[in-house]
Amino acid sequence: MDIEFKRVELEDKELINSFIKKQSSRSCSLCFANIYLWEPHYKVTYSIVENMLVFKSSEDKPSFSYPIGGSDVKKAIDTIIKYCEEKSLAFKMYGVTEEQFEVINQLYPNEFQIEYNRDDANYVYETQKLINLSGKKYHGKKNHINKFMKLHEDWNYEDITEENLDECIQMALDWRKENDCDTNELKSIEFCVALNALKKRKQLDLIGGLIRAEKKVVAFTIGEPLTKDTFVIHIEKAYADVDGAYPMINREFLAHHASEYTYVNREEDTGAEGLRKAKLSYKPIFMVEAGNVTRIQA
Numbered sequence: 001m002d003i004e005f006k007r008v009e010l011e012d013k014e015l016i017n018s019f020i021k022k023q024s025s026r027s028c029s030l031c032f033a034n035i036y037l038w039e040p041h042y043k044v045t046y047s048i049v050e051n052m053l054v055f056k057s058s059e060d061k062p063s064f065s066y067p068i069g070g071s072d073v074k075k076a077i078d079t080i081i082k083y084c085e086e087k088s089l090a091f092k093m094y095g096v097t098e099e100q101f102e103v104i105n106q107l108y109p110n111e112f113q114i115e116y117n118r119d120d121a122n123y124v125y126e127t128q129k130l131i132n133l134s135g136k137k138y139h140g141k142k143n144h145i146n147k148f149m150k151l152h153e154d155w156n157y158e159d160i161t162e163e164n165l166d167e168c169i170q171m172a173l174d175w176r177k178e179n180d181c182d183t184n185e186l187k188s189i190e191f192c193v194a195l196n197a198l199k200k201r202k203q204l205d206l207i208g209g210l211i212r213a214e215k216k217v218v219a220f221t222i223g224e225p226l227t228k229d230t231f232v233i234h235i236e237k238a239y240a241d242v243d244g245a246y247p248m249i250n251r252e253f254l255a256h257h258a259s260e261y262t263y264v265n266r267e268e269d270t271g272a273e274g275l276r277k278a279k280l281s282y283k284p285i286f287m288v289e290a291g292n293v294t295r296i297q298a
Helices: 010-020 032-042 073-086 098-107 127-132 136-151 165-178 185-199 245-257 273-281
Strands: 045-049 052-056 093-097 112-116 122-126 156-159 207-213 216-225 230-238 263-265 286-288 290-295
Touching (some): 010 052, 032 230, 052 073, 073 098, 098 290, 122 127, 127 245, 165 207, 165 216, 165 230, 185 230
Antiparallel strands (some): 112 290, 122 263, 207 216
């Protein structure tokens, strides 16, 4: 048998979203914008298998995503297993959450194992706590915000629009220079994703916001609703030398666009030490773990 996998295009948004909406995972990988924006770099393809959405990695020995879409999970997995057998491939799955693995274990008792990757775990926070920053554990964040407001009395928050888009793009270009993206592949990819998110935010139904100080954009962010109770932040950039710019854009954007959501997902840290420290400093309420699933060797 053969399953036709195709690359993710902007025109596939409605189809892919029709399957994504049938599940309620808080994993940031299960939203069209992330899939589309990162596709040029990771070459992930997709197919509809037994009326379920399945993604395939581009590796020589590919792995597959957990089937989503509200139909028969076992039927879809069985079909992928058969596909792998006919192509002499070892069956593997990637990005599988704890809840999804529980289903796999029920369908195939003691047949598969999961190995979680800490670098891929999503940080999830209580939205109101990030807006209010109340209590001792957020004292440092409040100090940075107070310092920013004292140093930049003319600061203001704005939604990203066609009128200020070019300023955000220029800031992204400045961020690229600051972070030496020419010699850092991951930073270079991150810049490309941020730039495309800015340019295609309308087509992707993304929401953007910025902080301005001394009439200059010093921080911007982009996000969207992920589930009924969770908002996700895809992009957040600020000048490193503007003290308090990061906590300011985080607080103001959530206050303007996510206050009605219980949780906010600020995605993974990719194993970067500085980023991990920053994300932990906001005190996540829980993590969305994701791992690789393989057969248990007899």
